[in-house]
Amino acid sequence: MPADVVLKSDPRTPGAGRLRGLVAFGDKRWFSAAIGLVLAVLVLPPLIFLVHGAVTVSEPGGATHFSLHRFSAIVAQRGFLQSMANSFIFSLGSAVFALVLGGVMAWLVERTNTPFKPLAYLTTIISMGTPYVLYVSAWLLLLAKSGPINNWYRQVTGTTDLLINVYGLGGMILIEGLLWSPLVFLLLGATLRNFNPELEEAARMAGAGPFATIRRITLRLSLPSILALAMLVFIRALEAFEVPALVGLPGRVHVLTTDIYDTMHLSMPPDLGSASALSCMLLVLVSALLYFYGRLTRNAERFATITGKNFKPSQMDLGIWRYPAAALLVLNFILLLVLPLIILIWASMLPFYQSFSWAAFARITPDNYKNVLSSSRYIALLTNTFVIALVTATAVMLIASFTAWLSVRKAPGAGVLDQLATTPLVFPGIVLGVGVMQLFLTVPVGVYGTIWIIVWAFVINYMPYGVRYSFAGMLQVHRELEEAAAVSGASSVTGFRRVVVPLLSPSLIAGWLFIFLLATRVLSLPVLLSGPSSQTMAVAMFDLWGNGQGPELAALGLLWSLAMTCIALIFYFIARRSGAGLQGQG
Amino acid sequence: MRVCARGFVAALTLSMLMAFSPAQALDQSLIDAAKKEGRVIWYTTQIVNQFARPAAEAFEKKYGIRVDYIRADSNEVALRILNEGRAGKVQADVFDGTAAVASLKKENLVLQWVPEGARRLPANAVDEAGYWVATNLYVLTPGYNTDLVPKALAPKSYEDLLDPRWKGKIAWNTASSPSAAGGFVGVVLTSMGEEKGRAYLQALAKQNVTGIQVAARQVLDQVIAGEYAIALNIFNNHAVISAAKGAPSAWIPMNPAMAVLSVISVTKDAPHTNAGKLFLEFLVSEEGQKLYRDADYMPIDPSVQARDPSLRPDGERFKAITFTPEQIETNMPKWAGVFRETFR
Numbered sequence: 001m002p003a004d005v006v007l008k009s010d011p012r013t014p015g016a017g018r019l020r021g022l023v024a025f026g027d028k029r030w031f032s033a034a035i036g037l038v039l040a041v042l043v044l045p046p047l048i049f050l051v052h053g054a055v056t057v058s059e060p061g062g063a064t065h066f067s068l069h070r071f072s073a074i075v076a077q078r079g080f081l082q083s084m085a086n087s088f089i090f091s092l093g094s095a096v097f098a099l100v101l102g103g104v105m106a107w108l109v110e111r112t113n114t115p116f117k118p119l120a121y122l123t124t125i126i127s128m129g130t131p132y133v134l135y136v137s138a139w140l141l142l143l144a145k146s147g148p149i150n151n152w153y154r155q156v157t158g159t160t161d162l163l164i165n166v167y168g169l170g171g172m173i174l175i176e177g178l179l180w181s182p183l184v185f186l187l188l189g190a191t192l193r194n195f196n197p198e199l200e201e202a203a204r205m206a207g208a209g210p211f212a213t214i215r216r217i218t219l220r221l222s223l224p225s226i227l228a229l230a231m232l233v234f235i236r237a238l239e240a241f242e243v244p245a246l247v248g249l250p251g252r253v254h255v256l257t258t259d260i261y262d263t264m265h266l267s268m269p270p271d272l273g274s275a276s277a278l279s280c281m282l283l284v285l286v287s288a289l290l291y292f293y294g295r296l297t298r299n300a301e302r303f304a305t306i307t308g309k310n311f312k313p314s315q316m317d318l319g320i321w322r323y324p325a326a327a328l329l330v331l332n333f334i335l336l337l338v339l340p341l342i343i344l345i346w347a348s349m350l351p352f353y354q355s356f357s358w359a360a361f362a363r364i365t366p367d368n369y370k371n372v373l374s375s376s377r378y379i380a381l382l383t384n385t386f387v388i389a390l391v392t393a394t395a396v397m398l399i400a401s402f403t404a405w406l407s408v409r410k411a412p413g414a415g416v417l418d419q420l421a422t423t424p425l426v427f428p429g430i431v432l433g434v435g436v437m438q439l440f441l442t443v444p445v446g447v448y449g450t451i452w453i454i455v456w457a458f459v460i461n462y463m464p465y466g467v468r469y470s471f472a473g474m475l476q477v478h479r480e481l482e483e484a485a486a487v488s489g490a491s492s493v494t495g496f497r498r499v500v501v502p503l504l505s506p507s508l509i510a511g512w513l514f515i516f517l518l519a520t521r522v523l524s525l526p527v528l529l530s531g532p533s534s535q536t537m538a539v540a541m542f543d544l545w546g547n548g549q550g551p552e553l554a555a556l557g558l559l560w561s562l563a564m565t566c567i568a569l570i571f572y573f574i575a576r577r578s579g580a581g582l583q584g585q586g
Numbered sequence: 587m588r589v590c591a592r593g594f595v596a597a598l599t600l601s602m603l604m605a606f607s608p609a610q611a612l613d614q615s616l617i618d619a620a621k622k623e624g625r626v627i628w629y630t631t632q633i634v635n636q637f638a639r640p641a642a643e644a645f646e647k648k649y650g651i652r653v654d655y656i657r658a659d660s661n662e663v664a665l666r667i668l669n670e671g672r673a674g675k676v677q678a679d680v681f682d683g684t685a686a687v688a689s690l691k692k693e694n695l696v697l698q699w700v701p702e703g704a705r706r707l708p709a710n711a712v713d714e715a716g717y718w719v720a721t722n723l724y725v726l727t728p729g730y731n732t733d734l735v736p737k738a739l740a741p742k743s744y745e746d747l748l749d750p751r752w753k754g755k756i757a758w759n760t761a762s763s764p765s766a767a768g769g770f771v772g773v774v775l776t777s778m779g780e781e782k783g784r785a786y787l788q789a790l791a792k793q794n795v796t797g798i799q800v801a802a803r804q805v806l807d808q809v810i811a812g813e814y815a816i817a818l819n820i821f822n823n824h825a826v827i828s829a830a831k832g833a834p835s836a837w838i839p840m841n842p843a844m845a846v847l848s849v850i851s852v853t854k855d856a857p858h859t860n861a862g863k864l865f866l867e868f869l870v871s872e873e874g875q876k877l878y879r880d881a882d883y884m885p886i887d888p889s890v891q892a893r894d895p896s897l898r899p900d901g902e903r904f905k906a907i908t909f910t911p912e913q914i915e916t917n918m919p920k921w922a923g924v925f926r927e928t929f930r
Contacts, residue, residue: 079930146812167796245799249760252797252930261799352833353811363832371635441669448670449677528662531677533654543634543657545800550807552635 028411028492035402036413039420042460046427046435050283053276053438070277079254087255090172090244091237097177098233099226102184105332109185110192111218112316114325119333124182127336128514129564131521132179132242133541134557137550138340139175140166140246141347146355148343167251176243178336180233183514187472190510191225192218210316225472232468235286235425241524256282260431272434279431286425341558348554368555378540378556385537388451388526389519392458397512399459400466401504405496407467408474409482421467424460429524432461437529449531457525462515469514473507474500517568612702612867619860620651626861628655629663629681632848633803636827637881644877645868651861659801660686660763667853671695679862682850684724684764688915690851691717697852699863703870710908711847711886718849718911721869723884725897725906726765726773726844729806729825733834734815740838741816744774744786753793755815759805760797760925764846764914767797767929770819772914772921773844776907787928795929810835819844826894827882845899845906846914847886 057067074080108114109121127135141147143166153163165171199221203213219226244255254262256278263274318325347353349364372378400421407418424432436457440448447453477500485495501508523538530539537560544553620626626645632638634657642653658666664686670676671693681687690696698716711720728747730740734755741747747756759766775783795818798805802820809817810833825837850869852862868874875885884892892898899906909917 141811144811144813250757250796250798254930258799351831352828353807354833355812437669441672441675444675448675527658530656535656545804549635550804 028406028409031402031493032406032411032413032417035399035406036417036420038399039403039417039463042456042463043420043423045439046432046460047423049435049438050276050279050427050431053273054280055277057273070274071281074274074277074281080259083254083256083259086169086248086253087238087257089169090176090248090253090255091234093169093173094176094180094237094240095230095234097173098180098184099230101177101332102181103188103226105181105185105329106188106192107214107218108325108329110189112318112322112325114318114322114329116326116329116333119329120185123333123337124185125568126561126565127182128186128517129521129568130561131523131538131541131557133523133538133545134344134553134561135179135340136175136242136246137545137553138344139178141343141353142339143171148356151355165251167247167253169248169251169253171251172243172247172253175247176237176240179243180236182336184229184233186510186514187229187469188222188225190506191222191472191476224475228468228472231289232465235289238282238286239425239427239429241429275431275434279427283427290422290425344554344558347551348558350551353550368552369559371552372556372559380533381535381537381540384451384534385520388454388458388536389516391455392462392519393512393516395455395459396462396466396515397470397508400463400511401470401501401508402496403467404470404474405500408471409479409492418467422464424462425464427461429461429522432457433525433528436460436525449534451534453531454526454529454534454536457529458519458522461522461525462518465518466511466515469507469511470504473504477503513568517564520564612864616860616864616867617649620858620864621649621861623651623858623861625652625654626858626865627677627679628653628865629666629678630655630657631660631663631683631686632657633801637878637883640881641869641874641877644873645865648868648873649864651864653865659761660684661761664689667695668693671853676853676855677857678853679856679858680850680852680865682721682848683911684846684848685911685914685918687713687718687849687851688911690853691715695854697854697856697859699852701863701867701870703867706889707870707886708888713849718851719866719870720847720849720886721874722848722878722886723898724765724846724848725822725884725899726769726802726819726846727822727837727840728816728818729809729820729822729835729837730816731809731812731814731834732836734812737836740836742838742840744778744840747816747818748786748789748793752816754796756793756818757796757798757805757808757814757816758818759802760799760929764844764909765802765819765821767819767925768918768921769844769846769914771925771928772909772917773842773907775921775924777842784924784928787924791928797929806835822897823882823884823892823894826897830882839896839904841905843899843904843906845908847908847910849911 054070055066055068056064057069058064105120109117143149143164145162145165149164150162154160166174200213200217203217204210208216239257241257241261244253244258245261248255249258260275260278260282263271263278346356348368349366350360351363351365351367354360403417403421407414407421411417427435436453437448440453440456447456481499481503482492482495485499486492490498520536521538523542526536526539527542530536541553541557541560544550544556628638628642630638632641634655638655638657642655645651645653660683663681663683667676667678667681667686667690670678671690676695681690687696696717700712700716700719704712704719707719713719728741741749741752758770761768763769764772771787774786777783778786796814798808802817803824805817806820806824806828808814810828820837822837822843825835828835850866852859852866856862869877870887872887872890875887875890878885879890879893882893884898896904
């Protein structure tokens with residue numbers, strides 16, 4: 001077994017185990033309890049509201065009673081099973097597509113000598129700063145029935161058919177997969193970069209070819225990361241709303257989230273009870289998935305690849321295959337960046353959106369940019385958005401790094417902590433929004449209508465991502481390093497602070513960056529929770545979209561993405577530098 | 587259901603003939619109290635850059651009172667205020683829409699108060715019980731892309747929409763709002779009767795009408811972009827606004843069209859009640875009504891003519907069925923149900 005190379009130094013010998021137990025027991029227990037309390041206060045109340053709302057039926061007189069009839073009504077509803085099936089296919093398809101696309105890019109960039117690598121980073125960084133609603137509308141413009149691709153096809157073939165009908169399951173998977181592939185690239189890239197090449201070298205020495213090495217060593221050892229990512233994208237797609245609504249519904253493809261949205265929007269007042277019941281079903285589904293995931297990664301220690309040993313990352317020489325690989329990078333760059341950018345620039349200069357034509361070209365105007373830059377309202381939006389994202393990202397990574405550490409090192413109550421921190425995965429944004437709103441309307445602490453209610457909801461929503469980032473990094477830091485600290489007299493918290501955090505910093509910074517950027521562009525929570533003076537940029541963009549001001553949205557979106565890309569670049573280089581420093585220390 | 591198509595139009599015409607009293611001076615104590623509050627929070631369904639932004643700026647300029655607006659669709663406005671009310675902390679001072687007031691007044695969240703300036707308005711523009719006052723009229727009709735559909739070929743009646751040539755080329759918004767599938771279903775059932783109406787909708791379903799979950803404004807934009815040829819139930823003034831910018835858009839005077847009142851109310855126990863009241867006075871005043879006119883909307887005040895008078899149903903060449911907020915609230919669950927049965 002290849003992992004034996006690492007396992008040789010496994011400290012689970014009786015003596016070492018007793019030493020660890022003595023050091024850890026004293027302070028980790030209190031620490032564990034404190035973090036558990038924080039997580040419980042964050043996570044449980046919206047959950048309680050959700051379940052309570054689903055099983056409580058109010059009578060006309062104002063009395064309420066317990067009932068499960070909403071659940072049976074939903075199951076009996078026409079199309080429910082079809083929505084379930086669609087949700088599953090959509091999520092699986094998106095996860096596989098994002099993993100293949102992002103994974104191949106990550107491997108080419110981190111572990112081979114393919115040229116044009118900077119293109120992949122550029123694509124990722126810019127796409128991380130781009131709001132979803134902007135991305136989805138750009139791809140819809142490209143792939144629309146009247147979009148350039150279908151137009152071009154009709155001109156070339158002379159038919160009136162469509163080359164691509166984006167409105168359907170295929171289109172949904174394509175766009176959702178494209179949305180998530182940069183995240184896969186970033187996370188898998190971090191894993192591959194910190195990969196101990198000794199094992200691969202050993203395989204090559206033993207006569208394995210390059211592809212056998214990838215299959216039997218690289219892929220196997222990256223398995224926890226790959227599974228974690230697959231689960232992340234799968235669950236995120238299961239809860240996704242933008243793509244199913246904008247791409248699925250016009251093609252009559254219903255999924256669970258659009259069903260939840262329908263129960264809230266096709267009746268007045270909104271049927272929050274049925275929406276909660278549907279959400280509870282989603283909750284059960286996701287919990288089951290998480291359970292299996294937990295079983296899969298239980299023995300993740302076997303996969304630790306950062307040890308106390310020194311190593312240098314090695315790159316595979318692809319030979320003549322470098323050129324097709326480079327073509328793939330360029331294609332990815334064009335697909336994820338160049339094409340959406342071109343169509344958005346085109347849209348941003350029009351008084352109303354039209355396909356490219358000379359007649360439309362004659363209409364181009366800077367008015368949309370003028371409108372955006374002259375409106376004083378955008379300054380308040382900018383401030384709100386930044387404060388929310390900054391506080392959210394910092395709070396999440398702080399709590400998440402402790403949680404991941406306690407969880408990976410099997411502190412008392414580690415299972416509970418992990419469960420609490422990953423529970424928010426079950427909340428679709430819109431349902432979490434309603435839960436948090438009801439919480440702060442019931443508990444009068446003056447948070448409602450301010451930016452802090454959005455921060456609160458975001459912290460809950462992004463906790464699982466923060467934990468996954470910290471977790472992925474934590475799995476690679478071998479326990480022997482902390483034990484060395486413990487033997488030198490450090491308490492386990494000091495060991496965490498002085499040894500683990502510095503080693504984790506690339507993962508923590510990457511996670512911070514990811515959450516920061518996510519919080520600046522996600523819509524579903526702020527749209528529900530923002531009060532009169534706590535609106536965010538994503539809400540403003542959604543307003544423009546709802547208003548039908550596509551061109552002004554394109555202008556605002558491009559300016560905003562430009563600013564966010566600068567921030568993403570700064571943090572990216574910080575992350576790279578600390579990563580390089582880490583490897584140098586060995 | 588009480589349908590007041592002709593009555594409404596007649597009242598508008600009648601009041602146009604009446605002598606107008608000179609604009610009443612507003613109660614100074616209201617203005618002072620409003621200025622002291624300094625701020626008004628407006629939950630609106632109005633399109634921001636077409637109306638909400640200009641109206642807020644004009645009010646701020648006149649009184650120095652800041653207007654913070656949030657735009658959302660009707661259901662979301664209702665949901666927000668409903669939740670705020672249940673916890674006893676309503677944040678909105680003023681809200682508008684076509685139906686939200688009907689459900690919110692049942693929850694005792696709406697102030698019974700009618701602006702002084704509303705006395706000039708036709709009787710139908712003011713709620714009998716005093717919960718709302720109308721500011722403008724929306725007329726919902728189909729719209730089309732004039733590049734894809736030559737004017738001569740554009741459908742002129744509900745029957746024309748069933749022409750096989752439009753199969754797969756029609757789109758609408760699928761929310762349960764008057765400006766969406768729900769409203770279209772309502773007009774068809776009301777004008778054709780239950781049985782004929784349902785048969786018509788069955789036939790329409792065979793045309794594969796594409797449902798998109800966006801505002802009617804955005805449905806029209808997708809038609810302008812060439813994605814679909816025809817949009818059902820869009821605001822006819824939007825087609826005019828876009829055509830003025832050079833977009834290939836036009837609307838169809840369908841008989842009957844749907845007319846809905848855009849109404850506005852002050853919330854009960856609003857944080858800035860006086861500023862909210864003053865804002866309502868402003869919007870129904872001649873000055874406020876001219877803002878609607880200048881934005882190419884149809885002012886409710888008959889003395890302020892829309893810039894394009896053909897938008898407004900004249901009751902002869904172009905007829906409409908008018909629905910009040912209460913009628914929409916009562917019937918929408920049924921209409922939404924028929925929509926689901928027929929089109930999903």
